[in-house]
Amino acid sequence: MLPEKKQVLVADDEANLRRVLSAILTRDGYEVHAVEDGKEALEFLQNHHLxxxxxxxxxxxxxxxxxxREVQAMDLQLPxxxxxxxxxxxxxVxxxxxxAIDYLTKPFDQTEIRNVVRKALRTRDLSQADAPIEPSALTRSSPGARYGIIGRSPKILEVYSILDRVADSPTTVLITGESGTGKELVARALHENSSRKDKPFIKVNCAxxxxxxxxxxxxxxxxGAFTHAISSKPGRFELADKGTLFLDEVGELTLEMQSKLLRVLQESEFERVGGIKTIRVNVRLVAATxxxxxxxIAQGTFREDLFYRLNVVPIPLPALRERSTDIPLLVDFFLTKFNQRLKKQVTGLSPGALARLVSYSWPGNIRELENVLERAVLFADGSIIQEDNLSQEVRASREVKPASPAIEVGHVDGSSDGLKEKVKAAASRIERELIIRALDQTSGNVTHAARLLKISRKGLQLKMKELGLREREEG
Ligand SMILES: Nc1ncnc2c1ncn2[C@@H]1O[C@H](COP(=O)(O)OP(=O)(O)OP(=O)(O)O)[C@@H](O)[C@H]1O
Ligand SMILES: [Mg+2]
Incomplete structure (x- = not known):
């Protein structure tokens, strides 16, 4: 079991600072461990939950x-x-x-350290950073591979074409989409594919x-700007100079902050709080909500003029249920990822389990799919994920969305026969897609495709026949 109190490690060679930090944070209910140098810190964090x-x-x-660097390399998701x-x-910078999730300039005061710690822990709870993984062959062939985005449905192809056009321009971009649709992923892709990529990408989670x-x-x-400002500190706009500033959850800004942001967008300049010097920066702004x-705007909680300033290039991201044909590719991507991370060897899903994934409505979108698959990989007994390994919500999904024509079957009557039919149809549709893709990738070579799909050559030939796919003519 995890310890109840949040565990904080303080590493500083100044005894005084260790003492002060420990005192403040202990009083706030954290369990604090203090060490004197980086090596000790590393040893500690290798052996304790933090x-x-x-x-x-x-x-x-x-x-x-x-x-x-060590912490990042270990992929502990530790702020x-x-x-x-x-x-x-x-x-x-x-x-x-x-x-690093944040920084503090010495000297700092109690309130400042409290705020930064509270914010860091909260930000961590809200997001899960991701480490790069070795992509599978299928993933590498995804048309969005250059952006680190998976999918080849028409809806996501549209997103790539906008990215192609705007990534390397200074234009302000507004990314919209339901929770978990990949807004942050797209924001990072914009930065990584711009000439600013070697400059900072600074994220502010307005929520x-x-x-x-x-x-x-x-x-x-x-x-001296306010009671606890005992040293001056540059803001995120300054840190992002020459790079990209990502304002996540921009809809959460108060009207007052919206006005201030508008001014920066109009005049490209601002002052620090309590400052008189005007600061100019060169920042590419990407916002998401x-x-x-x-x-x-209609309700009067968001400024219309700011909206137009932000929405110069809109990138609306489709919900996963609008691009369920991407599910097999995403499944492949996440299986590879979690096999590596969890040291498992899951090779696929049972037809029933796949059908469930395709017919579920995914309110939490790709993040939810990712979580469901992580759990499934963890719980899978053998090499195949079964329906039992899926979350309750997914297992309970019964509707087949009319939005995916390929899995529509004759009568949608909700009887168990109808359901079985639908499940079967969905499963073979996915199978078919995976097989076509594998063949695509191996230029029609059945032996190689079978290896990619981790089934026997004979099995593949049988499946192809079943699904009405012809083998390539030799020669
Ligand atoms: N097309 C995609 N291919 C691969 N992974 C994706 C894709 N889209 C999203 N993800 C992954 O799904 C998770 C959620 O994505 P992200 O954090 O970008 O979504 P979001 O729209 O910012 O969500 P929220 O509104 O909840 O903040 C991340 O782990 C991200 O890497
Ligand atoms: Mg996000």
Whole structure:
């Protein structure tokens, strides 16, 4: 069982700082472990469950940046906050680029550290970072491979074509879509495929940051700007200079913050909170929301003028149920991923299980599919995922969506016979698709395709016959 209190590791060579941090965080109900250098920190985190690491950058043995690299390499999904000395923003930017969730400039005060810790833990609860995985052959052949996006349905192909056109332009982009449809993935793809890719990609989750901290988060503050501002701090706009600023959940901004953001978009300049110097930055803005901003405008909770400023290029992402033909490809992608991560050897799904996946409505979209498959891979006894390994919701799905013509069968009457028919039809449709794809990829070579599909050559030939697929003529 996991310990009840959130576990925080503090790594700093200054005893005083360790003591102060431990005292503050212990009082806030965290369990704090303190170590003196990076090497000790690494040893500790290899042997204990942790929720957060706070590390100084300059330390003996192993410095904070190296520690951060190690944590990222271990793929622990563990947030790291770095402590930087006053006036070393470059280090902070470097750390954020390496995956640190936030940073604190020394000296800082109690409220500041509390806020940053609270935010980091909350952000972590809201998102799950992802480590690169070795893609399978099928995945590599996905037309969106260059963007790290899986899918070849017409709806997702549209997304690629917008990306092709706008990735390397400074234009502001608004990504919309239901939860879990890949908004963040697309935002990162925009950055990675632009000439800004070596510059920072800075993400602000507008839903995770307390309202009263938002302005200073975005624009920074000068020392003394408010009670707890005991040193000055640049905001995310400054950190993102020459790079990309990703405003996630932009619909959560208050009207007041919306006005401030609008001004930056109009004039490309702003001041830090409590500052008088005007700061100009060169930032490409990408925003995302799962809210219907048009509706919010009608209700008076979102500024229309800001909407038009953000919506220069809209990228609406389709819900998974609108592109269920991508499910087999996504399944392949996630099986590869979880086999690697969980050290399992699951090769596929039973026809019944596949049919369930295709007929389910996926309110949580790809993230939900990902979670369902992770669980299924974990629980699968042999090499094949069975219906039993799927979540309750998915197993309970009975409707076949009219949106996917390929699995429509004669009568939709809900009787068990009708259901069986539908399940069968869905299963063979997926089988057919997987087989066509494998053949595609091996230029029709049945032996190679069979190997790819991990079935025997004979089995494949039989299946092909069953599904009415002809073998390529030799020669
Ligand atoms: N087309 C895709 N191919 C592969 N993985 C995808 C795809 N779309 C989304 N994912 C994965 O699904 C998960 C959810 O994606 P992401 O976080 O980008 O969604 P989101 O729209 O930002 O969701 P939310 O609104 O909940 O923040 C991530 O793990 C992402 O890598
Ligand atoms: Mg998101």
């Amino acid at each position: 929720d957060l690491v706070i590390t100084d950058l300059r330390m003996p043995n192993l410095d904070g940046m190296a520690l951060l 790291v906050i770095v402590l930087t000395a006053h006036g070393t923003v470059d280090n902070a 470097e750390a954020l680029k390496l995956g 995770a940051i307390p309202k009263d901290l938002m302005e200073s988060e975005l624009f920074g503050h000068e020392r 799962n809210r219907d901003l048009k509706k919010e």
